[in-house]
Every structure is written in structure tokens, then in C-alpha cells.
């Protein structure tokens with residue numbers, strides 16, 4: 001795979017290198033060159049500590065490998081201001097940045113900021129998660145001499161037990177230093193490398209008992225040197241545990257050894273969008289295909305933001321195709337820089353990747369709309385094959401990239417490509433690449449922009465929009481199931497493989513009328529009342545639909561149906577086999593006693 005090949009980018013001019021010679025805690029970009037001359041640029045952390053899995057040594061090594069001596073977001077941010085106060089609208093205080101790099105006051109601020117995030121996640125569940133995590137390792141001194149989980153997996157497991165276990169998203173967490181991952185999966189250390197990033201490698205592994213294949217991201221704890229690095233690592237895991245969306249990669253299991261954390265994820269066999277783009281005629285997509293992909297991205301981003309999570313590193317490399325089929329779905333990956341946020345909260349950490357970073361991130365005051373900017377950049381890239389502001393390994397110096405981004409300076413050029421692109425597509429890009437985030441659409445607003453709506457409607461007309469009557473029947477029957485049976489369906493739903501849920505995916509999309517990635521009662525009513533009326537079941541009343549809705553909703557406090565809640569209800573339409581039963585049993589048999597006790 002092209003994504004595994006690291007090439008030297010000696011021709012890339014880096015005039016900011018003087019400003020950005022590797023310093024303590026500073027991560028620099030590694031460029032992975034693709035065939036059309038653009039190169040993949042890994043993400044950057046200004047303060048080092050916010051990129052969880054990086055070290056100065058790793059940074060220097062990468063710098064040496066790529067022939068660059070610095071750059072990226074840190075460079076973009078560091079040259080922004082000549083002394084405005086940290087977080088002021090005029091720019092990020094470079095002295096503050098240096099203080100952060102040296103472990104000064106800004107680091108402390110950052111750290112408490114992160115800790116409060118963790119506690120808010122904790123309070124969202126049981127309230128104790130964050131407290132347990134926040135203190136234990138700060139007092140431990142040496143991270144490598146420890147008796148309990150570095151990232152607090154033990155507390156997470158305890159909290160889940162207190163919660164009643166299976167009602168949350170079923171991500172199995174192996175007790176730290178418990179069963180080694182090598183006992184469960186083949187290929188953890190030797191399997192084919194699917195990709196690699198700043199945090200380590202991602203390998204293809206095989207579940208020994210079932211033969212099912214997964215992707216395992218190995219995070220080397222030796223590379224995490226600061227408390228904030230650990231916090232970000234916890235945040236990545238918390239966030240992935242929380243997510244349940246068809247366009248977001250699913251975290252299946254978490255293991256911890258003395259030196260590594262392993263994230264077992266759903267396997268995406270279709271490769272990175274970056275590589276697929278390279279394979280297109282003239283290195284760009286058609287409008288129809290671009291709209292199909294952007295629609296899926298926005299659906300995932302809208303969902304993410306609705307859960308109070310900001311991704312902060314959306315780029316071509318962080319969207320994978322589920323399979324190699326031409327109509328394969330996209331999956332968002334890599335929550336290594338993601339963060340929980342409160343609405344209205346201002347973020348200040350300059351993190352991201354140069355070619356998709358938003359101007360307000362460089363300035364050091366931003367919110368979740370930085371993700372929308374990145375989608376605008378991606379749309380431009382998908383339609384033309386070139387990044388609007390540079391920063392993708394091209395000849396332009398980083399200073400120029402920075403200036404282009406801050407000024408929102410891009411052109412629909414070259415004419416031979418853009419003359420063939422509709423005005424509506426250009427309007428879409430113009431709307432997303434607005435430098436003032438206040439005037440940039442939210443993900444939901446962006447979904448409603450004409451260009452996307454029109455392509456989406458065209459696809460809807462081509463595809464049958466009626467629900468499969470068997471699925472309607474399954475949903476109706478589901479409400480009669482006992483709680484125990486519903487619970488088992490829920491557990492089984494998390495063991496299904498992409499090919500087993502392909503059909504339900506289409507039905508889910510029909511029910512998700514507003515593109516939120518979840519099903520609301522209103523949309524369920526709209527679709528079910530119409531469909532059942534047209535089918536053999538006869539008309540369903542609104543009350544009956546409400547009963548179905550309530551039966552599907554595992555968490556009664558939620559106002560929507562999640563992707564896997566829907567799969568659980570439609571399970572009778574999937575071909576469940578021995579592999580699923582085995583995986584489900586393993587999930588329930590947390591203590592490996594060979595028995596599962598279910599308390600409902």
C-alpha cells in the first residue's frame with residue numbers, strides 16, 4: 001500500500017525551519033509522498049503534550065527521515081503573533097507557546113483544561129471515572145513502574161460494572177496486564193501493517209477463535225512522556241467508546257500491556273481516501289462521487305458535534321473505505337487529537353495537520369467549526385486533486401500556506417478542471433471555506449446547502465426509498481421481546497461484520513431522514529406509518545410506532561435510536577453465525593471463566 005511507504009521530501013522548501021527547529025515536546029511533520037506529487041502530512045501538536053503519542057526523539061527522528069527540520073501547525077501558529085495575549089483574537093502568543101514547550105504556565109493551563117474534560121466525561125457516566133484517572137499517574141512519578149493501568153482502564157472497567165455493564169456501547173476492555181492480546185489475536189506484532197502514524201503502527205490481526213479480521217492500533221506507552229499525553233490517550237479511548245455511527249470506525253476492544261495500549265478496531269479494507277483519490281482519472285473525483293463522500297463525512301461530523309466531540313484532525317488520510325467495492329462507505333478514524341467540548345467553549349491548542357487546519361486554529365481561538373473548514377478543504381481536494389491552500393507536500397513554503405489559510409486565499413484553478421465543475425459545487429466550497437467561523441455553516445447547515453441536497457435527492461430517487469417489509473415486521477416483533485432477549489440482540493449486534501449488516505445499513509439510511517446518523521421518533525413515525533400502510537402489515541398507529549421506538553431505545557434518557565440499537569432490533573434480518581455467537585459469548589464472559597452471568 002502506498003500509505004506505508006515513507007519517502008524523503010528533500011525538495012520541499014521549509015523556510016520556517018529556523019523558527020521551528022525541533023524543541024522539547026514539539027512534533028514535526030512527516031510527509032508521505034503520493035504519486036501525484038501531493039504528500040501525506042501527519043498531524044502536529046504545538047505543545048507536544050496534546051499529541052498523545054509523540055516524543056521529541058520521535059519528532060527528531062521523523063524530521064531526519066523526511067529531511068525537514070520542522071513546520072506544520074506549530075510553525076503556522078508560532079509565527080502568528082508578535083505578542084498578543086494567549087488566546088486573544090489577534091493571535092496565539094508565541095511566548096506562551098514556548099512556555100508550554102518548556103513545561104511552563106501554559107502547560108499547566110492545558111493540563112487542567114484536559115483534566116476537566118476527563119471529569120466531565122466521567123460525570124456523564126458515573127461521575128467517578130475522571131477523578132480516579134486524573135490523580136493516579138501524576139503521583140506515580142515514573143510512568144513505567146506501575147501496578148495499575150497507566151490510562152485508568154481499571155477504573156473504566158469498574159465504572160462500567162457499576163453502570164450495569166452492557167447498556168453502554170459494548171467495547172470490551174481487558175483488565176490491564178490481564179489476558180495478553182496475543183492469546184486472543186494472531187498477528188499483533190507480526191501481522192501486515194495497514195498504516196502507521198505518529199502514535200505507532202496499525203496491523204491486521206486475526207481473532208483466533210473465529211478467524212475474524214480486525215485492525216489493531218498499537219500505542220507505545222514509552223512514547224508518552226507527559227500527563228497531558230496520557231490524558232489525550234484516555235480521551236481517544238473514551239471518545240471511541242462513546243461513538244456509534246455507520247461512518248465512524250468502531251472500537252471493539254482495548255488491551256493494555258506493560259508497554260503498549262492496543263485498540264482493536266473494525267477493519268477497513270478499502271484503504272485511505274488519500275490513496276483512492278490518487279487512483280481516480282486525472283487524480284480527482286466526479287461531482288456525484290464527491291457529493292456521496294462529503295455527505296457521509298458531514299453526517300459523521302454532525303453526529304460527532306452533537307455528542308460534544310470535536311475531531312480536530314480531519315484529512316484525507318483519516319477517512320478509510322470500509323471495503324474495496326466502488327460504492328463502499330467511508331469511515332472516519334483517528335481520534336488521537338479529538339476532544340470533548342461544551343457548546344460555546346473556546347479551544348486554544350494549535351493542533352491538526354497543515355493542509356486542513358482552519359485559520360482560527362492557527363490564531364489559537366476556535367471551536368468545533370474547525371472541522372467544517374477541513375471538510376471544505378477535502379471537498380476542494382476531491383474535486384480537483386489539489387489542496388486549496390497548499391501544505392500537502394507541494395513546493396510552497398509553509399509561510400505561504402499559513403498566509404493563504406489566514407486570508408482564505410484560494411482560486412478555482414486550473415481552469416481545465418474547475419470549468420467543468422458546477423457553480424453550486426463551488427458555492428458549497430466557498431461557504432465552508434469562510435475564514436470567520438461565525439459565518440461558516442454548522443455540519444447540519446452544510447448538509448442543507450443546495451449542491452449536497454440536490455445530489456442527495458438524485459441518489460434517493462435512484463434508490464428505492466421504501467422500507468423492506470421484513471424489516472418493518474422485525475421492528476414490530478422486537479417490541480414484544482423480553483428485556484433479556486433485547487439485551488442479547490444488542491450484544492450480538494456488536495459482533496456483526498460489515499457484510500452481515502449491509503442490508504440493514506440501507507434501511508437505516510432510509511429511516512435517518514435528516515442525516516443525523518441516528519433515528520428520531522419523528523422520522524421513525526414518518527417512515528414507518530407510510531411504509532407499513534403500504535405493506536402487508538396494515539397501517540401502524542402512531543402509538544405503535546412510539547412503542548417500537550421505546551423498545552429499540554436501550555438508554556431511555558436518549559431521544560434518538562443509535563445505529564447498533566437499530567441493528568439489534570433488525571437482527572432477525574441478518575445471518576447470524578457461530579462466529580457471532582462466539583464473539584458475543586466472549587464479550588459477556590468478561591472474566592474468562594467460561595460462563596456469562598447476565599443481570600438485567
Ligand SMILES: Nc1ncnc2c1ncn2[C@@H]1O[C@H](COP(=O)(O)OP(=O)(O)OP(=O)(O)O)[C@@H](O)[C@H]1O
Nearest residue numbers: 042194195196197198199202215266267268334336
Ligand atoms: N480500522 C482500520 N482499518 C484499516 N486501516 C487502518 C485502520 N485504522 C487505521 N488504519 C491505517 O493506519 C493509519 C494510521 O492510523 P491512525 O490515523 O489511527 O493513527 P495515528 O498514529 O493517530 O495517525 P496520525 O499520524 O494521522 O495521527 C491510517 O491512516 C490507516 O491507513
Ligand SMILES: [Mg+2]
Nearest residue numbers: 197317318334
Ligand atoms: Mg491518522
